[in-house]
Amino acid sequence: MADLTLAVDAMGGDAGLPVTVPAVKALLAEHAGVRILMVGQPEPLAEALAQHQLSDHPRLQVVPANDVVLMDDPVAVAMRVKKDSSLRVAVNQVKEGRAQAMVSAGNTGALMAVSRFVLKTLPGIERPAICTAIPTQTGHCHMLDLGANVDSEAEHLLQFALMGSALARALGQPQPRVALLNIGEEDIKGNELIKDAARQLQAHPQLHYTGFIEGNGIFAGEADVVVCDGFVGNVALKTMEGVAGMFSHVIREQINQSWWRKLSGLASLPILNGLKQRLDPERYNGASLVGLNGVVVKSHGGAGEKGFLFALRVALQEAERNVPALIQSALAASSPETP
Amino acid sequence: MADLTLAVDAMGGDAGLPVTVPAVKALLAEHAGVRILMVGQPEPLAEALAQHQLSDHPRLQVVPANDVVLMDDPVAVAMRVKKDSSLRVAVNQVKEGRAQAMVSAGNTGALMAVSRFVLKTLPGIERPAICTAIPTQTGHCHMLDLGANVDSEAEHLLQFALMGSALARALGQPQPRVALLNIGEEDIKGNELIKDAARQLQAHPQLHYTGFIEGNGIFAGEADVVVCDGFVGNVALKTMEGVAGMFSHVIREQINQSWWRKLSGLASLPILNGLKQRLDPERYNGASLVGLNGVVVKSHGGAGEKGFLFALRVALQEAERNVPALIQSALAASSPETP
Structure with a gap:
């Protein structure tokens, strides 16, 4: 260094x-x-x-x-x-x-x-964006924008794609797969903004654009860079935090239900700790203003x-x-x- | 019946x-x-x-x-x-x-x-919406729209709020707390659509409007009805599915890591099953076209x-x-x- x-x-x-x-x-x-x-x-x-x-x-x-x-x-x-x-x-x-x-x-x-x-x-x-790494089943991806811009236009989404792609390359992904967050994977899905942005990303020679991705696809590791408007991205990010928080809450609730469960909770500590470590939000802390x-x-x-x-x-x-x-x-x- | x-x-x-x-x-x-x-x-x-x-x-x-x-x-x-x-x-x-x-x-x-x-x-x-129950730490809430409408206007969000509120009342919530999904809880946050919709929900005499809610607030049980545009709602819903899927995947991965973990996985089955049962997506299946x-x-x-x-x-x-x-x-x- x-x-x-x-x-x-x-x-x-x-x-x-x-x-x-x-x-x-x-x-x-x-x-x-x-x-x-x-x-x-x-x-x-x-x-x-x-x-x-x-x-x-x-x-x-x-x-x-x-x-x-x-x-x-x-x-x-x-x-x-x-x-x-x-x-x-x-x-x-x-x-x-x-x-x-x-x-x-x-x-x-x-x-x-x-x-x-x-x-x-x-x-x-025109507009800087907020980008962070998100854990996936296969590693992680970068997602942007996460809240700096609401009401982004298609050109902004293209800029986010270029910035996210450059960031992912800098951090070790030789040819990052870039996907556009949408509510379906078919070309006909989504609003006008998304369709317009898809055309621009598709046409861009510097991007390895792989098409639309749905909310669940993010975690399946289908893309290295996930592009979206800041309103949508922020809701998705907070939703992830919320679901993860609920899981921890329910696990604690389940463990505290009986002495037998407390005992088995003890036995399962390595598994729960492993889970915690793999998905720990602290490990994914640090969002870049790109x-x-x-x-x-x-x-x-x-x-x-x-x-x-x-x-x-x-x-x-x-x-x-x-x-x-x-x-x-x-x-x-x-x-x-x-x- | x-x-x-x-x-x-x-x-x-x-x-x-x-x-x-x-x-x-x-x-x-x-x-x-x-x-x-x-x-x-x-x-x-x-x-x-x-x-x-x-x-x-x-x-x-x-x-x-x-x-x-x-x-x-x-x-x-x-x-x-x-x-x-x-x-x-x-x-x-x-x-x-x-x-x-x-x-x-x-x-x-x-x-x-x-x-x-x-x-x-x-x-x-003007526009029907898709509404479903979402598990929260304290029970569940109803969320709409989940993908029938992209590019909703403020009046549509008001109609979603009224429909969701009527549905929640019909299913046993006497005075459902209605919140608007946003990227912050302060009044100044969000795009113009959200601010306009907030004014309309606030002014409506039939709604128990409680303000903005963030993605993580949904799961904390802060509202009984969560209102959003279909694009945002669909992304949030799929994100929930994706995070839940990743949790199951990582739990299996953790359990299969060693014979000791397989053994403790066995001991922790009641906890993991309890977790599964509490948050099982099958239990929340069935979205209403309202x-x-x-x-x-x-x-x-x-x-x-x-x-x-x-x-x-x-x-x-x-x-x-x-x-x-x-x-x-x-x-x-x-x-x-x-x-």
Whole structure:
């Protein structure tokens, strides 16, 4: 791993410092070449660093920021009032070339708006998108957009496809299969937006477009990149979380039903733990804001230390492979053919 | 249970007769007051009935239909070419008053188009919707639309809310909490369609509207009726199926990993079976086509005998409570206030 610097919004997320500081400590231990700019309110941050024996870490530097964007702050407040927030100052580090990526568990809307304002979008990109890895039966796929854009047009879906494909290639898929999320696999299904987008993806020489995919096909591993409007993608993502949560709830309920079940629950712990590990949402934490002039990764607001560490690793990988440059060259190569 | 007659499309679904005939046999045994009109191709149907000792059942009558709508037949073929299909002849039984409900596991698009053409929509309903019960941590909720309508407008979402609310009341929820599926719970989130629909649902005196719900909120039991456009609803429904399928797959994978795990898998069978039973998709089979002048229930095409039996029970309940009349009176009562 080359010498890289990550800017971390130390204050963001439901928990803030108690999650971000130990996760950063773990990352520093994992990667000897990595430097961290820890952005936050100086006093509580110094205290948390001291508590984790990080006060004098040679590869960690504190960058002061006096404000904090709250999880329910309107975007306008993050943009116009809290200009000295840890979120914004961390994005500034990327803009000013002091860091190659930034990570925040803060307010998604604020992070998108600030990143877009500070870093700007790549040439040819109208709308950045949110992209994350989703576990499937055979491994994982990348899905976008997950909520940055509602009411996307067909051209936006094409851009999402190009960006997702470049990201998947950067992360090791040589020829990612790109599919369009729809309510049926037949050509006649879906609304006008989807039919129009399908024509554009089909015609694009740079994409390995494989056709429509349904909600259940995502998990069967039928595609490497799943493209959709942000409204639909966000509903699908939250639905996954909801179903997974219900499974855990019902498993606990079943185990607690009788002493015999408690005993068999004990016996089945390796299986349930294996299940948990394979599908653990923390392992899939870290959504990329793609289409920007810089690497920005959003951690789930409720992620724990382990989840935040996964988000840090995503940022590191994307910075190492310079995903924004890869996306830009994918777009540039394809622009003559784009309608 | 009053004297009721169900028309059953005996040929519909991936399996057809091997599923529909034994399910009908189970229903006849369960409900002494119920009569069945079994609609299908006379020869194979007679053979299947004989095989299940149903040839001379006093409450089962065969209605011949020479065609079968295939799962991938275009809607136009079902509508214009196969006028003597089991699907269509079964819908005709409801139209002509010989049955109080019909059930088919056939092609959804064809079933919707034929039902709409033959039965017509209720006064004031522009678009029928597909509604089904979804398991939640606390019980279940009803969700619509699940794919009949793409590109719904705000007024359609209002009609879905009224229909879903009437259905939930008919099935035993005295004051169903109605929520609108969105990508955040704050008022500022979502696209224009959702914001407009929220205003209309909020203003409606007959609805107990509780605000926005996110994909994960569905399973937490936050609402009794979840309203959405058919594109979004279908993606969410298929996503649920996909996640549930992946869980089963991973559980099997985990159990088969070693002899010790196979042994503990055996010990944990009651828990896994309890889990399966609580969340079994077959138990939630049977989606209602609401907004029509008659009860039409769609079984999942791949449902087994048990699943098809659940769909038959849904049809029976709705026929018994005369859901179309309840929806009509909910709409009539509310129409003066509707914008």
